[in-house]
Amino acid sequence: MHPVQDFLNFLILGLTRGSLYALIALGYTLVYGVLQLINFAHSEVFMSGAFGSYLVVNSVVEDGSRPPWYGVLAVIILGLTSGGLVGAGVAWCLERVAYRPLRRRGAPKLAFLISAIGASFFLSQLFGKLFNRLNNNNFPSFFDQNKHVVQIGGVYITLMQAIIMVSALIMMVFLDSLVSRTKLGRSIRAVAEDAPTAALMGVNIDKTISRTFVIGGFLGGAAGYLYGSALFFSNTMGFIPGVKAFAAAVLGGIGNIRGAMLGGLLLGVVEATVPTAPWYKPGWIGIEWTDVVAFLVLVLVLVVRPTGILGERLGRAA
Amino acid sequence: MRTRPLAKLAAVGVIGALALTGCGSSKDDNGSGGLSGGGGSKDSNATYTIAFEGPLSGDNQQLGINEVNGVQLAIDQANKDTSLGFKLKLLKADDGGVPEKAPAAAAQVLQDSTVMGVVGPSFSGASQAVGKKYGDAGLTIVNPSASNGELQDQGFKTWHRVMPNDFAEGPAAADWLAKKAKKVIVVSDKSAYGDGVAKAVSDELKKKGVSVINQAADQTTTKDYGPIAQTVKQSGADALFYAGYDAQGAQFAKALKSVGYNGIRMSGNGVKSDVFVQGAKADGEGWYMSCGCQDATVAPAAKDFASAYQAMFNTPPSTYSPEAFDAANIVIQAIKTAKESGTVTRQAVNDAVSKIDYKGITADIKFAANGDLPPGEGTVNLFQVKGGKIVSLGDITQAP
Numbered sequence: 001m002h003p004v005q006d007f008l009n010f011l012i013l014g015l016t017r018g019s020l021y022a023l024i025a026l027g028y029t030l031v032y033g034v035l036q037l038i039n040f041a042h043s044e045v046f047m048s049g050a051f052g053s054y055l056v057v058n059s060v061v062e063d064g065s066r067p068p069w070y071g072v073l074a075v076i077i078l079g080l081t082s083g084g085l086v087g088a089g090v091a092w093c094l095e096r097v098a099y100r101p102l103r104r105r106g107a108p109k110l111a112f113l114i115s116a117i118g119a120s121f122f123l124s125q126l127f128g129k130l131f132n133r134l135n136n137n138n139f140p141s142f143f144d145q146n147k148h149v150v151q152i153g154g155v156y157i158t159l160m161q162a163i164i165m166v167s168a169l170i171m172m173v174f175l176d177s178l179v180s181r182t183k184l185g186r187s188i189r190a191v192a193e194d195a196p197t198a199a200l201m202g203v204n205i206d207k208t209i210s211r212t213f214v215i216g217g218f219l220g221g222a223a224g225y226l227y228g229s230a231l232f233f234s235n236t237m238g239f240i241p242g243v244k245a246f247a248a249a250v251l252g253g254i255g256n257i258r259g260a261m262l263g264g265l266l267l268g269v270v271e272a273t274v275p276t277a278p279w280y281k282p283g284w285i286g287i288e289w290t291d292v293v294a295f296l297v298l299v300l301v302l303v304v305r306p307t308g309i310l311g312e313r314l315g316r317a318a
Numbered sequence: 319m320r321t322r323p324l325a326k327l328a329a330v331g332v333i334g335a336l337a338l339t340g341c342g343s344s345k346d347d348n349g350s351g352g353l354s355g356g357g358g359s360k361d362s363n364a365t366y367t368i369a370f371e372g373p374l375s376g377d378n379q380q381l382g383i384n385e386v387n388g389v390q391l392a393i394d395q396a397n398k399d400t401s402l403g404f405k406l407k408l409l410k411a412d413d414g415g416v417p418e419k420a421p422a423a424a425a426q427v428l429q430d431s432t433v434m435g436v437v438g439p440s441f442s443g444a445s446q447a448v449g450k451k452y453g454d455a456g457l458t459i460v461n462p463s464a465s466n467g468e469l470q471d472q473g474f475k476t477w478h479r480v481m482p483n484d485f486a487e488g489p490a491a492a493d494w495l496a497k498k499a500k501k502v503i504v505v506s507d508k509s510a511y512g513d514g515v516a517k518a519v520s521d522e523l524k525k526k527g528v529s530v531i532n533q534a535a536d537q538t539t540t541k542d543y544g545p546i547a548q549t550v551k552q553s554g555a556d557a558l559f560y561a562g563y564d565a566q567g568a569q570f571a572k573a574l575k576s577v578g579y580n581g582i583r584m585s586g587n588g589v590k591s592d593v594f595v596q597g598a599k600a601d602g603e604g605w606y607m608s609c610g611c612q613d614a615t616v617a618p619a620a621k622d623f624a625s626a627y628q629a630m631f632n633t634p635p636s637t638y639s640p641e642a643f644d645a646a647n648i649v650i651q652a653i654k655t656a657k658e659s660g661t662v663t664r665q666a667v668n669d670a671v672s673k674i675d676y677k678g679i680t681a682d683i684k685f686a687a688n689g690d691l692p693p694g695e696g697t698v699n700l701f702q703v704k705g706g707k708i709v710s711l712g713d714i715t716q717a718p
Binding site for chain 2: 014271290
């Protein structure tokens with residue numbers, strides 16, 4: 001038996017899952033940063049990204065076809081972009097329809113929550129109606145996802161895992177510099193820090209909020225593509241990853257961008273490694289305790305650091 | 319004051335139950351129970367309803383569709399038979415395959431006084447949730463697919479089941495596995511069905527001296543089967559038995575492929591469906607399934623059924639379609655028997671079902687006192703996914 005090797009394999013599974021959580025968590029945290037509210041419909045943005053990218057990917061490759069490596073790469077980039085764009089579009093509409101009218105009327109926070117839940121149900125059922133309600137939809141398979149790209153002894157990373165981790169990393173680095181270096185990023189941080197003052201300084205609040213939704217939606221939609229092609233996609237796929245990503249955002253410090261990334265990765269790793277430990281002997285506490293372990297860690301962290309690991313506030317993140 | 323409505327309800331329930339037991343034995347006591355409703359039994363134009371309860375939406379809808387089609391076909395064929403002297407209608411009650419939604423579906427069924435029998439609930443958890451309710455109302459249950467091995471011992475008064483339960487299927491599957499493997503990992507999906515099968519299989523394997531590891535992955539919350547698949551691989555087990563349903567089975571199959579698990583992969587009747595094959599695609603190749611059900615495309619007695627089904631629904635019958643067809647025909651037969659002996663009441667129909675000896679397309683069906691097939695009746699078959707299709711390998715006790 002190989003405890004170290006087994007641990008590393010679970011760690012890789014955890015990092016893969018965590019990268020997806022992190023991408024989704026960013027959507028929660030960005031919106032929380034500028035609006036101080038949880039966009040509970042974000043899980044449906046994630047779901048729509050999967051469906052949107054499926055339509056595009058399915059139209060360019062056939063199931064079972066084996067294009068050359070640059071073809072595969074192009075399709076994956078296309079999938080990420082289309083998933084991201086659909087997610088961004090849905091998030092933009094969401095802000096327009098479910099949030100802005102309430103914001104204009106100065107509605108209480110609870111009203112936002114209800115309209116978000118309503119929008120979430122609506123989107124989930126809409127996609128069920130438009131496509132299907134099966135929970136086993138597959139992306140066309142156009143490359144060998146299980147090919148080992150890195151193999152050291154019994155420890156390996158499959159191609160799909162590598163794609164998820166690398167593309168998540170690229171998007172997160174990109175987002176981080178977008179928020180800390182660009183004018184748009186500065187206005188997002190300004191609104192997060194103090195919206196009325198930002199408005200006085202000439203920041204267009206509506207536009208900034210709208211763009212924040214779009215950025216979060218893009219990341220969520222792209223995550224939808226990655227998740228859908230690694231696992232399955234369905235109109236109800238959003239709920240559980242959504243709840244987990246929300247937990248990850250809280251774990252890292254809601255409103256904090258790097259916190260969401262860290263929280264996502266940490267939650268994924270905890271979920272994959274702790275319930276299976278000790279890694280050489282299955283049946284320690286068992287996989288069915290995954291959620292218990294995950295939320296126990298969340299509670300423990302919040303007891304010690306109520307604002308999450310890195311603390312709240314988008315403004316301070318960069 | 320707050321207890322009043324409740325007390326009233328309880329009183330009504332008690333009276334109803336008394337009335338029902340009263341009218342069960344006396345033939346001319348037509349309709350005294352009040353619940354027997356449309357029991358104008360001498361009227362040749364009487365229309366009775368057969369209810370189907372099962373998942374017609376949600377993750378497991380495919381199984382419900384397989385079954386409700388079988389029931390529909392039985393009803394349509396019966397309605398063409400003018401000698402029957404009554405007409406039949408189908409009531410579809412969607413319980414999503416989950417215990418939480420089953421009471422509402424059952425209430426919908428019980429409300430309709432013309433309903434004389436229920437085919438379903440398709441799933442064990444749902445059956446567990448409403449078996450008593452149907453029993454207390456005297457409404458006969460003829461179950462085509464809920465295979466949990468403890469359902470017959472719950473004291474449900476009107477319980478009948480046309481196929482062998484998991485305590486028959488599980489050990490048969492385990493006996494077969496014991497011939498192939500020294501160490502087996504059994505993964506339950508934590509549903510009423512999954513836990514029952516997992517226990518039945520594990521117990522029998524241990525009896526045969528096979529070492530067993532038990533694991534679980536909750537079907538309602540597990541979306542990423544990577545870690546459980548990795549656990550299976552690292553356990554060093556030479557066979558896996560997955561006690562769960564088709565949609566999740568497909569996700570599990572994909573994850574197992576991704577971690578490169580090469581042992582025998584087996585599951586029970588819950589996975590045997592097109593949903594598994596289509597979801598898992600190539601990753602599902604080679605999976606074995608045990609099932610106390612018949613392959614309608616192979617069984618000689620089911621030939622006419624298979625072609626009629628194909629003609630009506632434009633798709634071949636699938637898992638549990640033949641069983642549902644038989645179950646519906648048993649109810650129809652029982653209504654006929656009840657009518658011939660005078661009254662068509664829910665109780666009379668239930669009595670007729672209990673005494674039935676029906677030559678169905680899946681088996682010769684008789685019910686033991688607990689509502690199940692008599693011990694030793696009903697064959698468990700072995701199936702395998704080959705070339706994207708589920709192929710029957712025949713009786714599991716004879717299978718190689």
